Amino acid sequence: MSKMTVKRATNHQQKEARREAILAAARDLFLEAGFFDVNMASIAKRSGLAKGTVYLYFQTKEEIFLTLSTEEFENWLDMFDEELVKAGDNLEIKSFLDVLKRVLHQRDVMTRLISLLHLVLEKNISFEEAFAFKMNLKERSEKTSELVEKALPFLDKGQGIEVLTTLHCLMVGFGQMSDPSPVLSKVLEHPDLAAFRVDLEERLVDSLSLFLIGLKCRSEGKC
Amino acid sequence: MSKMTVKRATNHQQKEARREAILAAARDLFLEAGFFDVNMASIAKRSGLAKGTVYLYFQTKEEIFLTLSTEEFENWLDMFDEELVKAGDNLEIKSFLDVLKRVLHQRDVMTRLISLLHLVLEKNISFEEAFAFKMNLKERSEKTSELVEKALPFLDKGQGIEVLTTLHCLMVGFGQMSDPSPVLSKVLEHPDLAAFRVDLEERLVDSLSLFLIGLKCRSEGKC
């Protein structure tokens, strides 16, 4: 009965790898099984570590999900930034939405995690953690806001963040609708319920399109 | 151990009242403490009943929340319908939004419950329950969709439901943002985080306004 012990992480790199393994395990399990079926035992097992070891890297279960959501969101923003820069300034709404579509496509995990955040932040989170999280979010968003404002010239100063929060809102709302649990998936197969089968990307882009058209229209004083 | 016995509900009316008491207890607890701190023991205590008694009225905890959400949503639709009828056909977007504002104001509980639904429907719900819920939702929505289409003449046939689902989406998305847990509330008091303090009504109405402007603009072929 030899004790299987994972090799110790002695340097920073190894430790970072462990950390990522835990986050990856949490993400995969969440995507596979939904929020309720993810627990510390399964995260540990999936990441190839012992339960106690997980606690060396994250103090609570909530910290894992908070970190995960943050990282996914930041990665998503990074990619968005990158694509916006590539696309250049003063875009047509259509071109802007093409950028968005590309980014949504490559980071679809984020849309599922993002609506979890609200829940995670309800429980077992200290003031300090929540504060750090929100401040970081705020700072990270500012750059993207500015890029959005540059991309869409009809936006006033400060409206970039408004577009971003609306985008966030649509992700959460349509994300929930488009991502039913297994039981609900079965239910929605019924032909009469076709109207409830939402394609996230399509609806999100379409809604944001109208929202931006409205903004532009209003800024031009036409409506 | 004195046995406190609640007066018995002997007729349909009294039973309905007890049922409502349970739902009210669940709703209040949810509003006060958030989803995770609502359990059958607290619901029973708050409604002044024994735990076992609650199970005479609802078969599972999920059934309570599903019923609650459904009732709140239907009441909300009822009120919306009523106000739409009162307001008459062919409204300006502004008038339509005034109606919406009035209704949102009177039914603010719903906006918090609605984003819970996704979670509730993930766990311990049978196919039959979920199916009945969705079908009922669909049927109930049709009437309101038609009224919306009458109120906003620029909408095509079938776009009423699209407006409704977008409204639903905005409720969920902005509902989450505007309804922070106690800890998060404290966090958001910080001046730097003002941008994250979302006023649900304002943002929801504003976003929908732009969405509708966009729709109208598009229908008129102007944009």
Place this chain on the structure above:
Amino acid sequence: MSKMTVKRATNHQQKEARREAILAAARDLFLEAGFFDVNMASIAKRSGLAKGTVYLYFQTKEEIFLTLSTEEFENWLDMFDEELVKAGDNLEIKSFLDVLKRVLHQRDVMTRLISLLHLVLEKNISFEEAFAFKMNLKERSEKTSELVEKALPFLDKGQGIEVLTTLHCLMVGFGQMSDPSPVLSKVLEHPDLAAFRVDLEERLVDSLSLFLIGLKCRSEGKC
């Protein structure tokens, strides 16, 4: 919401009918679903009475099963007596077993209930109930014992009761083996487990046959 109230049992006959209805419901449910799935609610429902009403006829759940087992056992003994009298004295072992087979066939419910008795008598039974039950059993068995002794001339005085208790033992033991739960039934369908598929009547009669042969042999001093 008219209250469905069963007509009151005002005379002895009606009360007896109610009593029998309860016992019949308990027996049927036990045969259908096994011991663990029989509860007071289902007994009440099946017998068309309210839960409280059942308690007017039997003080506890255990009293129901004790009464049921007693009645089934007594009916069985009655039938056995009758057939033994019909068959006359001084039977061959084979003829005696033919009588037994006939009776077993007509009263197969008893064999399933009898092995429940031990369990019922473990829980929630007062000394008085248990005493009354056993004394009654004893007295009721004496007559049959005598008939058995008359039927099998090689039995000594007092060996009739020994044959009866052995019979009881075989009923319980082979009864358990021959009456598997639904899951176990499935398991025993496997060809390798054929030896565990016991036919109660066959094994019981066969074993008792050998037992009696042994008794006879011994009484004749041959073995």
Place this chain on the structure above:
Amino acid sequence: MSKMTVKRATNHQQKEARREAILAAARDLFLEAGFFDVNMASIAKRSGLAKGTVYLYFQTKEEIFLTLSTEEFENWLDMFDEELVKAGDNLEIKSFLDVLKRVLHQRDVMTRLISLLHLVLEKNISFEEAFAFKMNLKERSEKTSELVEKALPFLDKGQGIEVLTTLHCLMVGFGQMSDPSPVLSKVLEHPDLAAFRVDLEERLVDSLSLFLIGLKCRSEGKC
């Protein structure tokens, strides 16, 4: 609230010991109080562990009892085998029964547990568990069957298993009779009920004796 922490079982041997402690606790409680008063809380308490800890060793309550019964039965068979081998082939019935008596005496717990099996297998047992149990039982019985056939030369090929199942049947049947609950024990102290005070060993051996005499007699064509 001082937290009493049990010394941890770190190696296989210690874990096996803990497992045995749980089984021993379950067995003792069952012998003392009967099936209905054994629950997970009492098993945990008796074995000096927390409730949750018990579930580290056994997945369900039923698994505990199934394991317990299996182990007791196998131990019993082991001992029986051993004694049969010691006694040699071609025994007189009397010598065979002497072996049986010795074994029964040393393993009297088994006779009480064995009649519980039927009940345990009715509830909360998966097909897989039940199948594994029965197959194991079958395989384990084959060896003993062969030894029984060697010991009793008048048995035909295949009759060993028949003798074993009859023995099992007698254990269950007479086991129930000889093992009354506390209340029933008191009842049976009454002089008129002497006939119901069954001595398991005596009755079992006596009945099997006659059964074997019958078998021998029949095989010799004398009866």
Place this chain on the structure above:
DNA sequence: TATGAATGAGAGTTCATTCAT
């Protein structure tokens, strides 16, 4: 650092029994 055995509060649910109606 890493382990995983141990914890124990707490979850949802059941059900025999009581008793106001």
Place this chain on the structure above:
DNA sequence: TATGAATGAACTCTCATTCAT
């Protein structure tokens, strides 16, 4: 007599977290 709403202790089982090894 008959009802069935109400009870609440008891049940099995889960799981985030701790800490001796």
